[in-house]
Amino acid sequence: MVIGEGESRRRVAVDTSLVVGRSPNCGLVIDDAAASRRHLEIQATAEGFSCHDLGSRNGTLVNGVRVSGCELRPGDRIGIGQTVLRFEVAEDEVRSTPERTVFPQTLLDSTGRVQSPSGGGASRSKELLEAAYTVMNALASNFDQCELVDCILRTTLGAMHGQRGAVLFAGVDGELLPCAACGAVHTIQDGVSHPARIDDIEISGSVARRVLREGQNVLFQSARGPAPASQSESISKLKLTSILCVPIRTQQDILGILYIDTDVASHAYNEDDLLLAAAAGNSAGLALENARIHKDLLDKQRLEHDIAAAWTIQEGFLVKDWPEEDSRFQVYGVTHPARVVGGDFYDFVRLGPDTVGLLIGDVSGKGVPAALTMAQLLAEFRLCSRTAASPSEVLSLLSERLVRRSRRGTFCTMVYLVVDLAAETITGANAGHPPVVRVSSGGAQRELEPSGPPCGILTGAQWRDETLPLRSGDSLLLYTDGIMEAREPGPQDEAASPPAEYGIERLLEVAATQAGRPPQELVDSVLADVRSYCRPLPPHDDCTMIAFTYRGQKL
DSSP states (O other): OEESSGGGOEEOOOSSEEEEESSTTSSEEOOOTTOOTTOEEEEEOSSSEEEEEOSOSSOEEETTEEESEEEEOTTOEEEETTEEEEOOOOTTOOOOOOOSOSSOOOEEOTTSOEEOOOTTOOOHHHHHHHHHHHHHHHHHTOOOHHHHHHHHHHHHHHHHTOSEEEEEEEOTTSOEEOOTTTSSEEEEETTEEEEEOGGGOOOOHHHHHHHHHHOOOEEEEGGGSOOOHHHHHHHHHHTOSEEEEEEEEOSSOEEEEEEEEEOOTTOOOOHHHHHHHHHHHHHHHHHHHHHHHHHHHHHHHHHHHHHHHHHHHHHHHSOOSOOOSOTTEEEEEEEEOSSSSOSEEEEEEEEETTEEEEEEEEESSOHHHHHHHHHHHHHHHHHHHHHOSSHHHHHHHHHHHHHHHOSSOOOEEEEEEEEETTTTEEEEEEESOOOEEEEETTEEEEEOOOOBOOBTSSTTOOOOOEEEEOOTTOEEEEEOHHHHTOBOOOOSOTTSOOOOBOHHHHHHHHHHTTTTSOHHHHHHHHHHHHHHHHTTSOOSSOEEEEEEEEOOSOO
């Protein structure tokens, strides 16, 4: 097969089959907008090669004539949109007979000399065994569902010289469905594969349902007597001589059926054919299950990539450039999600020349839902903090919006502080969040305990503002419960006591050692101690902190 012209042309060998299309799983991938994912298939036949359109959207042209299938001759030009393929057969090409065994073999006599294979031809049982091995090998490394199904139909029917076959999949209620990957039923007739609509498939429904329902391998031969009453009508109507139907099964489930029939009186299928079909059905089931697992792994990788991108976006909502122009204070915050994304957040806002706001929050749950809620709360906070008269009013506004929006019981604990640098005061409100830690020369102590429930639980919830003095050298540490609830490594025995948590007392002890230090050193020292406490495991929950240090009035 030749694609392109002049120096850009290239040759693609056709063995027994070549699928052409835009899908990267095709044997020949073409970049043409008019091409379907699986556009056409070129197959080897006893007389040469044939071309078959696979139900493409824009059709296939052979020598300018639209065809659904035809024999190919040297020099024929196959058109797909703007792409032209030319079929060629090299003059010195001799099409070899396919290997009759999937394994290299050597025959030796009693003296060790190599003998030639006997010329009597392979037995029927050997032919079927080789076909079974061919099916298994072909399916072992293929993860494309459509190619897997086509492979089993070609190989199985080729081995038993079958007339017609199809693979149909099982629905939830036992109905027969087309291939989920391409939306068509994979069929083969007289050696030619082609997709079909589910409504165009004529099979014995009673046989198919029995296989799906009971998981049996079914062989029907009209020459051996009348069909059972439940089958007579459909089989008589279709004028079928013989039917094979086997389940495509995994270890736990039946995925669908491999259905083969014939209306040729001289070609009735037998028990050997049934054995081969059953082996092919089992191999196909395992291969399709492997393909599904492979797809799930790829989907998981794509999801992880998307989540990593989501964390990059989420980080953009958090303050990174901390103000340094005002010598009266320093501020620093950081968050470490337990997963790739989390529901913890913090914020710093400049409300006026002498007032700043500090916020920290923890959305219930984890992962992407919590991260989305966190992003929306931060956006709403930056609007509310500019217009609300007090921290408690900000919490009320955020809570009401969260109650109206939440459909899954999502809530959020929060602490919001307004620092008045001129008046040297702190005014704050706490919605079900761990208390603020004040660090000074006299040690570390808890302040601003919760005065109401978390935001998003109740409509009309109220919180109380509390105002406290602010002294030069004081640091305020806001943190989430991932800090206090970090656990030391515990015993594996379920009957043993649960591992101890980091706790507020240890937090106060570590924070007290950082009195007078910059806020980043305070945050880093607590995080380092938490990691040491949990080692060798990381903290099981999001760990977030923001610290504010007051340096006093300008000189």
